[in-house]
Amino acid sequence: MTTTHKRLVSAEINGEPVEFLCEPRQSLLEVLREVLGLTGAKEGCNNGNCGACCVIMDDRLVNSCCVLAVEAEGTRITTIEGIATPQGLHPLQRAFLEEAALQCGVCTPGFIVAAKALLDRNPDPDEHQIRYWLAGNLCRCTGYDKIVKAVQRAAAEMAGRAEAGAAAETGARA
Amino acid sequence: MHAIEYERPETLDQAVAVLASAGRQARPLAGGTDLIVQLREGRRPDVTLVVDVKKVPELNALVYDPEQGLTLGAAVPCYRITSNAAVVQQYPAIIDSASLVGGTAIQGRATFGGNLCTASPAADTVPTMFALGTQCVIAGPNGTRTIPVEAVPTGPGRTSLQEGEMLVAFRFPPPAPRSGARFLRFIPRNEMDIAVVNAAAWLQLEEDERTIRAARVAIGAVAPTCLLVQEAAAELIGHEAGEEAFRRAAEAAMAAARPISDMRGTIAQRRHLVGVLVRRALEGALARARRN
Numbered sequence: 001m002t003t004t005h006k007r008l009v010s011a012e013i014n015g016e017p018v019e020f021l022c023e024p025r026q027s028l029l030e031v032l033r034e035v036l037g038l039t040g041a042k043e044g045c046n047n048g049n050c051g052a053c054c055v056i057m058d059d060r061l062v063n064s065c066c067v068l069a070v071e072a073e074g075t076r077i078t079t080i081e082g083i084a085t086p087q088g089l090h091p092l093q094r095a096f097l098e099e100a101a102l103q104c105g106v107c108t109p110g111f112i113v114a115a116k117a118l119l120d121r122n123p124d125p126d127e128h129q130i131r132y133w134l135a136g137n138l139c140r141c142t143g144y145d146k147i148v149k150a151v152q153r154a155a156a157e158m159a160g161r162a163e164a165g166a167a168a169e170t171g172a173r174a
Numbered sequence: 175m176h177a178i179e180y181e182r183p184e185t186l187d188q189a190v191a192v193l194a195s196a197g198r199q200a201r202p203l204a205g206g207t208d209l210i211v212q213l214r215e216g217r218r219p220d221v222t223l224v225v226d227v228k229k230v231p232e233l234n235a236l237v238y239d240p241e242q243g244l245t246l247g248a249a250v251p252c253y254r255i256t257s258n259a260a261v262v263q264q265y266p267a268i269i270d271s272a273s274l275v276g277g278t279a280i281q282g283r284a285t286f287g288g289n290l291c292t293a294s295p296a297a298d299t300v301p302t303m304f305a306l307g308t309q310c311v312i313a314g315p316n317g318t319r320t321i322p323v324e325a326v327p328t329g330p331g332r333t334s335l336q337e338g339e340m341l342v343a344f345r346f347p348p349p350a351p352r353s354g355a356r357f358l359r360f361i362p363r364n365e366m367d368i369a370v371v372n373a374a375a376w377l378q379l380e381e382d383e384r385t386i387r388a389a390r391v392a393i394g395a396v397a398p399t400c401l402l403v404q405e406a407a408a409e410l411i412g413h414e415a416g417e418e419a420f421r422r423a424a425e426a427a428m429a430a431a432r433p434i435s436d437m438r439g440t441i442a443q444r445r446h447l448v449g450v451l452v453r454r455a456l457e458g459a460l461a462r463a464r465r466n
Contacts, residue, residue, distance in 0.1 A: 004177045024180035024224070027210065047211045048280055049366070060253060060282035066207045067283070070180050071226065114278065135365035136277025 011072045013038070014082030022069040029053045031069035032079060040080035040109040044138070051137035054110035054117075055079050061117040063136070080109035083116060091154040092116055101150035103141035111137045115151045123159055127152070175214045182226040186233075186313055186342065192225050194315040194338035202227045202340050204249040205283035207276065208292040232342050233287070238264060244346040248287025256281065265346060266462060267355035267374060271302040274359055277366050287341045293327045294368075296395035300327065301374035302357040304392035304402045306346050314339035327399040350388075353378035354462025356455045360447045362438075369395045370439040371447040373427070375455035379415060379463050386410045391423060391452055396431035396444050403430045406452065415460050424452040 006021040013036070022031050029046075032038040032055070044052030046065045053064040056078040083090045092112050095101070102108040111134065118125055118133045125133065130151050131144070139147065180203075183189040193200050200223040203209055212218050227233050233249035238260035246255070246268075255261055255272040262269055275284050275298050289299040290310075300323070308323040315338045323344070326333050335341065355376035361367035377389040391406035409422040433444035 004179055007180070023177065025175040025178050025213070027214075046214065048207050048276065051277070051279060054279055057282070060251075061279045062282040063207075063279045066205075066210050066280075068180065068203075068206065068210060068224070071203075071206070071228075117278070132365060133278050136279045 007070050009070055009073050011074065012076045014078060020069070024068060024070050026069045027065050028055070028057075028067040028069045028072050028077075029064040031072075032064060035069075038079050038081050042106050042109060044106065044110075049136075049138070050107070050110075051114060051134075052107050052110040054113045054137065056113060056117050059120075061114055078113065078116075080113055083112055090116065091157045092119070092151070095150040095154035095157070096147070099146045099150040099153060101142060101146040107137060107139045107141075111139070111147055115154070118151070119155055119158060124155060125151075175210075176216075176219065176222070178213065178221065179223045180226065181223065182229055184229050186230050189225060189227050189230050189340060190313050190315060190338070192223075193340055196223050196225075197337050199223055200225050202291075204228060204233070204285040204288045205251055205280075206288075207280050207284045208288055227340065235343055236261075240348055242345075243348040244268075244344075246286060246344040246346065248290075248341040248343055249285050250287075252276075252281035252284050252286075255286070264349050265306070265355075267302045267306065267357045267376070267459075268346070270357035271299045271374075274298050274357075286344060290323065290326055291333055291335070291341055293329070293331050293333050293399070295330055295398055295400065296369040296372065297327075297400065298357075298359060298369060298372060298394075300400040301372050301392040301394045302355065303344065303346075304400055305355055305357075305374035305376040305390045307376070307390065308347075309345040311342040311345065312339050313342045318342070320345070324400075324402050329398045349466065350378045352381070352383060352463050352466055353388075354459045354464070354466060356458030356462060358451045358455050358458070360451060368438065371395050371433075371444050371451055373448065373451035373455045375452060375459045377410060377415065377456065377459045377463055379460075383464065384414050386413055386415050386419065389423075391427055391455070393427050393431055393448050393452065395438075396433040396448055398432075401430055401432075403427045405430055410456070415456075415463075420453050420456040423456060424449040427452040 042052035044050035048063045048066045055064045203224040203226045233247040235247040237245045252272040286299045303323045357374040359369045359372040372394040374392045378387045380387045389407045389410040391403045394400040405426040406423040413419040428449045431448045
C-alpha cells in the first residue's frame, strides 16, 4: 500500500499554535488522538452519528471524524482539553460531576464541548433547545436526563442566576 | 481509508482544471460529512484525490436579491443558511430542510451541494429544491451550464454531472407574490434519522387568494431519486386551495410513489406517509402563501 507525502498543517488548538504532519487520509480525530496526544475526543462511530469526537472549529461544533486533518489548516480548534482554565473546571464540567451526568464517560467530552458551543451561542436555552442541540451526541449509559439537568445547571450558574441552586434541585423545567 | 491526495484550489478555474485532469479519480470535497465517511468505508475505491472546494468564492456565495432571487453556493454549510436573515424571511422551506439535515455538528459542515450530489434518495434538501424550481449552475471543462435541479439526480448515488464537472451554485427564483412552500420529513425518532419519507410543496395563489395559480409537489425516499409529481400539481392548479384539492394531490403523489420495503419502512407505510406528508406540506405552503 502506498502512502502519500505528509502535509504540514498549522492550526491553533486550545489557544496554542500547533504544527503537525499528517497524511491527507487522516481525520482530525485521528490526528488529535494519535499525533497530538489529545485523547479527550473519542472515536465512537467514525461516521458522524455519535458526537463522541465533537470539537469546536472556528466557532462551529463539528464531528472531528468528518473533518480531514488537512482541512484544519489555519483554523482555531477547541477540544475538551481546552475547556477548563487555569482557574479551574468550566461550570459545565462541574455541573456534569455534581449532577452525575456521566457513567462510563466516553460520550462526556463530546457532550461538554457540544454544550459549551450551545451556551456560547444561547446562554438560556430551554429543555427542547438543549435536547435538539445535543441530538447528535449519543449516550449509552445515562438516559440523557442528568446531562440535560447539568447543562441547565451550568447555564444558570454562568448567567449568575440566584436560582441556580434551586434549578439544580428541581431538575428539568419542562 | 486508502491513501488519497488532497488539493485546495483557490479559484473556480483551478478547481475545474484539477477535476478535469483527474476525471473519475477525483471528487470535490465540501462539508465531507458524506464523502469522508464513504472513503473510509471503502465505498469509493476509485477516488484518490479530494479537491477541497471551500476556498472557491463562487461556492461560498449566499446572496439574496428581490429581483434575482437567492444564489446559494454549493459549498455553503447549513449553519450559514439557517442563520441568514434573508433566507429565514424569504425561503422558510429552505430553513425547514437545512435545520433537519443531521444534527448540530453535521450542520456545522454539511452543504446543499453535497446533499444533492451524494444523491441519496432520502436527501433532505432535495424535495425543497425541486419544489422551489431551483436551477443548478455547473462548471466543467466545456464551460458553465445551468439546468433545473430535477435533472441532476439520476439514481441512488448517481447524478447527471459529467466527468470533470462540478456543481457551483443553486439559483432559487425570487419568492412570487402569494406563494409559500413547506418541507416535512417522517422519521421514527425525534431527530438525527434518515427520512422514511420526505416531501415538499410549493404553491402560488391567484389574486383572489383562493385559487391555486401554480404548484409543485416533490416526494423523497420513495423512488431511486426524489420525484417531482406533475400529477399532484395538476390536481391543484386552477383549483381552490383547501382540503379537497390537497386530498386529490396527496392521492396522486401516493400513486406516483415507488417505495421499497427496507429497514426504515414498508411499502405500505411509506405510501401512506406520502399521502400524509404531502397534505401537510400543502397546508403549510398555503399558510405561508397567505402570509405573503
